[in-house]
Amino acid sequence: MTKNTARKIEQLQKAENEITINDCTHVVAVPGQNQAVDIIHPITGRMIYGERTVAECIAENPGAVVMTFDELTQQIADRQHTPIGWEPSTYEAFDYGLCVLPPAIWIGGAFMVGEPYDHDASNGQPRFQAFRNTGDVYEKANRPMTRAEFREIFSA
Numbered sequence: 094m095t096k097n098t099a100r101k102i103e104q105l106q107k108a109e110n111e112i113t114i115n116d117c118t119h120v121v122a123v124p125g126q127n128q129a130v131d132i133i134h135p136i137t138g139r140m141i142y143g144e145r146t147v148a149e150c151i152a153e154n155p156g157a158v159v160m161t162f163d164e165l166t167q168q169i170a171d172r173q174h175t176p177i178g179w180e181p182s183t184y185e186a187f188d189y190g191l192c193v194l195p196p197a198i199w200i201g202g203a204f205m206v207g208e209p210y211d212h213d214a215s216n217g218q219p220r221f222q223a224f225r226n227t228g229d230v231y232e233k234a235n236r237p238m239t240r241a242e243f244r245e246i247f248s249a
Contacts, residue, residue, distance in 0.1 A: 169214035210237035
């Protein structure tokens with residue numbers, strides 16, 4: 094090995110070790126799922142976790158495609174930001190949600206379970222499962238919501 098080749102290998106290894114998640118711009122993901130299958134290393138072009146090639150990763154995950162982190166995040170956010178509706182629930186589910194942890198927020202007969210379900214893909218805010226009760230009617234939200242969405246509904 095020449096001195097020049099050794100120097101280039103050393104520089105490449107140093108650069109690879111200095112890469113952070115913020116340097117990675119592309120992932121392999123299955124459209125419609127809320128997570129990436131793996132992240133593509135920006136220098137080697139191989140998968141970060143499986144050290145496979147992109148083609149191998151796609152072959153192992155039917156429907157997977159290469160996309161940017163931003164595209165994946167936008168797809169997730171679009172699925173998260175559907176209209177909030179309410180579906181029937183039971184007293185038992187309502188009571189369990191209320192008692193499992195102190196509520197994240199409680200306004201009148203409505204509360205958010207004390208631990209986030211997930212986080213909003215577009216702004217990072219925690220999203221919680223919400224329940225509400227009026228008389229003998231118990232309902233839960235059809236999707237998790239942020240505190241701001243909850244306050245908008247119940248503080249009006």
